[in-house]
Amino acid sequence: MTKTVSALYDTYTDAMAAxxxxxxxxxxxxxxxxxxxxxxxxWDDRTTEPSDVAKDAGAGAGIGAGVGGLxxxxxxxxxxxxxxxxxxxxxxxxxxxAVGAAAGAAVGGAAGGLIGSLTEAGVPEKEANLYxxxxxxxxxxxxxxxxxxxxxxxxxILDSQKSVDxxxxxxxxxxxxxxxxxxxxxxxxxxxxxxxxxxxx
Numbered sequence: 001m002t003k004t005v006s007a008l009y010d011t012y013t014d015a016m017a018a019x020x021x022x023x024x025x026x027x028x029x030x031x032x033x034x035x036x037x038x039x040x041x042x043w044d045d046r047t048t049e050p051s052d053v054a055k056d057a058g059a060g061a062g063i064g065a066g067v068g069g070l071x072x073x074x075x076x077x078x079x080x081x082x083x084x085x086x087x088x089x090x091x092x093x094x095x096x097x098a099v100g101a102a103a104g105a106a107v108g109g110a111a112g113g114l115i116g117s118l119t120e121a122g123v124p125e126k127e128a129n130l131y132x133x134x135x136x137x138x139x140x141x142x143x144x145x146x147x148x149x150x151x152x153x154x155x156x157i158l159d160s161q162k163s164v165d166x167x168x169x170x171x172x173x174x175x176x177x178x179x180x181x182x183x184x185x186x187x188x189x190x191x192x193x194x195x196x197x198x199x200x201x
Contacts, residue, residue, distance in 0.1 A: 001147070001148045002011065002145045002146060002147060002148065003122060003145075003148050004118075004121040004122050004123055004143055004145055004146075004155045005125070005143065005144060005146060005151055005155040005158055006118070006123055006136040006137075006143040006144075006158070007020045007141075007155075007158035007159060007161070007164070007170070008105070008130070008131055008139050008141055008163060008164040008166065009140045009141075009142065009163055009198060010164060011040070011162075011163070012017060012036050012140050014140075014161055014162040014163075014198075015034060015140035015141075015161075017144050017161045017162070018142050018157065018161035018163070019032060019142060019156050021157045021160070022142075022154060023197065025145050025153065025154065025157055026151075027146060027150075027154060030092075031093065031145040031146065031167055032092055032142070033090075033091065033092025033141075033143045034089075034090065034091055034094055034095075034141065034142050034143075034144070035089075035090045035095060035114065035140065035141045036088060036089045036090070036135070036139075036140040037085065037088055037114075037134055037135050037137075037138045037139060037188075038086065038087035038088055038089050038194070039086055039087065039089075039138065039187070039188060039189060039190050039193060040138045040190060042127045042144075043140060049096045060168070064112065068104060082114065082177070082183075083183040083184070084181065084182055084183040084185045084187065085132070085135055085136045085187065086136075092143070093145065094117050094118070094143050095114075105133045114128075114132055115128045115129060115132050115181065118131060118132075121143070121145070121185075123143075127166060130166050130169065130170055130173070132181040133173060133178065133180075134164060134169065136181065136188060137188055137193060138193030138196060138197065139164065141197035142158060164200075169200070172199055172200065
């Protein structure tokens with residue numbers, strides 16, 4: 001049996017540190033996924049060295065499949081637009097499942113596919129909505145499929161790499177009137193994301 005472990009990061013850099021730590025622990029590229037908001041300043045400032053997990057997991061999961069009116073995916077990491085989030089850079093098995101669920105669907109399908117893929121993989125719906133909203137507000141989501149016996153170690157690895165405390169982040173979101181991810185919500189700009197992050201410090 002396998003289990004899905006997940007964590008949200010405020011920066012792409014922190015998320016990639018978590019990916020590298022998972023890889024070092026022996027978790028295969030094909031079992032790791034990442035979804036990063038492309039509108040963040042830290043994305044532009046990131047190292048230009050390509051990540052094996054982004055390249056290999058994306059290729060292995062087949063996320064190059066066309067998604068028609070949803071904007072399609074580009075080469076490399078797999079750039080796509082999610083309604084309510086905007087452009088994301090994504091790779092891995094979870095993204096492939098989300099894209100597959102969204103192909104040919106209504107315009108909100110990609111976001112619904114991401115939440116649906118998370119819940120299908122065993123992530124509680126409340127957390128799935130928080131993860132999607134976290135990406136909308138500039139974060140990066142990392143997930144991994146691991147054997148049940150390795151789940152505690154893998155989750156500990158994710159938590160040790162500057163991951164977001166979901167309970168405290170949920171309180172911040174709720175204080176702004178948020179209740180669940182809304183694919184019709186306006187996309188955050190880089191400036192809005194920078195301002196949003198001041199709430200977490």
